[in-house]
Amino acid sequence: MRQFVIYKRVSTAEQGRSGLGLAAQERDINIFLDAYAEEPFEVLAEFTEVETGKADDRPELSKALDIVRKTGAELLLAKLDRLSRKVSFVATLMDDKRVQLRVAAMPHADKFQLHIYAALAEQEREFISLRTKAALGEAKARGVRLGGERDATKARNKALKAQAQQGAERVAGIVLPLRSQGATLREIAATLNSSGVPTARGGKWQASQVKRVIERLEGAS
Incomplete structure (x- = not known):
């Protein structure tokens, strides 16, 4: 066993x-x-x-x-x-x-x-960290204020991320079982549309939107 x-x-x-x-x-x-x-x-x-x-x-x-x-x-x-x-x-x-x-x-x-996946993921995190530092350095060189404006942007991004996560959780019961059964992104989008489930903005589902939902659900950890 x-x-x-x-x-x-x-x-x-x-x-x-x-x-x-x-x-x-x-x-x-x-x-x-x-x-x-x-x-x-x-x-x-x-x-x-x-x-x-x-x-x-x-x-x-x-x-x-x-x-x-x-x-x-x-x-x-x-x-x-x-x-x-x-x-x-x-x-x-x-x-x-x-x-x-x-x-x-x-x-x-x-x-x-x-092992390969772990190595690639670590490289990606290191690159993202370096890219963020470089972007902040360039912004500072241009005279961009990184204090209050950055805090406001961070709060706004956090709210948008939470909203997107809630939308993903709303359709998790449909998307994840279909994905685990081998359904393609396009097939999942078609199922959501035929079931009358709208996107967060009330529109029709596309494969790219299903992909983002799956990524959000997998990353909610």
Whole structure:
């Protein structure tokens, strides 16, 4: 029988208290268990951590790994970055022959593919950080005020992001099951339109909009 130890992580105490991010992880893990897990299977234990992905010392992860090493169960995560945002940390675990990883969002990925994904994700984060610093430096050189205006922009962007996330959650019950069954973005858009479900602005769905919804739902962690 296939056995799993589930590990979830949120990055701040506020997320831990409110459940932000945890619901999305639970949803993805349940989709994996329903659609991809070999039957019969057993979930031996579940652990939830409230800690940044940059920290290596995580007691709940240590408990989960201890069970995995003792039983031969697979460590099941919603997304690879829930394990760590550091490719070195991920690589060390992958080198441990007693640890088998399974990522719900990439149900068929093997260790080699997961390692590549972790490395690419880390490079992308480093590039985004450098790009942001460069943009701020250019703005400052042009005399742009980065104080109050930046705070106002940040608040406005936060409100827009929250609104978009609410819209994505509204159609999650239709979009995610269809996607897990292999439906294309265009097919999902057609289903939403034929079901009379409008976009957040009351219009018709396009494949690009479905793609953004999926990205928001997957990133709500």
